Amino acid sequence: MTRHTPTDAGRAARLDRLSTDGKILMVPMDHGITLGAVQGLADIESTIDAVTRGGADAVLTQKGIAPRVHPNKNGAGYVVHLNASTSIGPDADDKRVTGTVKEAVQAGADAVSLHLNVGNQHEPKQIEQLAEVTKDAREYGVPVLAMTYARGEGVDSTDPEALGHAVRLGEELGADLVKTGYSGDAESFEHVVESTDLPVLIAGGSKGTNRQTVEMVRGAMDAGASGVSMGRSIFQHEDPEQIAAAVSAVIHDDASVDDALMAGGFEG
Template sequence: MNAGLRSRLDRISTDDRYLIVPMDHGITLGPVKGLKDLESTVDAITRGGADAVLTHKGTAKRVHPHKNGKGYIVHLNASTVIGPDENDKRLTGSVEEAIRVGADAVSFHINVGSDYEPKQMTQLGELTETAHRFGIPVLAMAYARGPGIDEQDPESLGHAVRLAEELGADVVKTAYSGDAESFRHVVDSTTLPVVIAGGSKGTNRHTVEMVRGTMDAGAAGVSMGRSIFQHDDPEAIARAVSAVIHDDLSAEEALDVAELAPDE
């Protein structure tokens, strides 16, 4: 690994542990709670302990003044929930554009098993080659999604994360299989750092217990969006999640540190 790639991975992590908060949902879902006042949300979650935030290129200027020195990732493909097929992620930017808007890394979403897998696979392979020429890390969001696929099946998730490694990604994000025991297979399927998606917002207890299970399985952290940026107190929930990832606290200890009620 060259020095540039290593140094940029360090900007989006702490001691090779990752708390990334993706906020690219403005394209997918629209200006939902937590994204209208993006500036305040970025400030809160980075004060709470997030290592990096992730958006599309157009909102970079709203991110940089408020990220408190933390890392920044630009996402490079997207779709909408009101379009013909949400799995059909289309390119929205390039590595060069991401560099110009101050990104420390780029990310790309691939739905393994979908009708769009072949094109997305080709694009991810090309993206990693381009990014590495500039020393830019690639976060592959590799999901098992398609006809007849269980999106939490550990075998399918293991295939997805291994595909990301084979195509040259540096970090891989995927869905959580539901428990630490089954997720160990996913983590063992690749040598890449594995981070999980958070999905829609649940209770505080559910969120931190999921993170605890992820870390117990040997994962490197989370890339958790709505569970954090749509929380009533984004700073506090980021602090709780950070306490599990970076301080190795239990779920209960993390909630206590963040002064969060478990069932809210």
């Protein structure tokens, strides 16, 4: 399948800043608004420096962290996330708008992102949020990453049909990239990738072992994914630079699991 490429020069140029040869290793670090200053985020400057030295193409935060990002990202791309909730609030799935495309541009962003829970009670409002963001983003020539998860009562968050519906929703609403959960294996994830013409990234989910992390990335890439947007598995690692290097080896060098672990300095 030929992947979608924006026709306007600004949006295409900004997308290029997020990738290497069309493949993307993005490290979202917007979790401070959700979880607080957890491991890896208190000294976010050092973490950003480490993951980008390890091979991350882009990092993602909320707008207020921008001054701490730019001096430390080593030329990587930058994404500003535009909605959020907290883990101690009344409903973690109820993502509220935290910024605008204009504010993201003012913060030096190359792209914006928005989280949407497909199948959740808050889905209708979040559809409206994403539609508004994509409309505004076109005016500024800014790409949009839609984080569309299959998440709600009675929804299996790893079901390839539900995940395929989620990524297709992102494309239907005008996003340029989509991120979703992993179905668990390459064969089933092919259906997700084939459900949209957009580049598909997988979320990292809960932190696993080094091998589990790299195996998940290898499976997604084998299924035709364009990369990952992986947070806690990287920024909370005891050595963020090493695990970023291992993941980068899969995404950018097509390395096997064992070779990628070696590239990160880990034993097999």
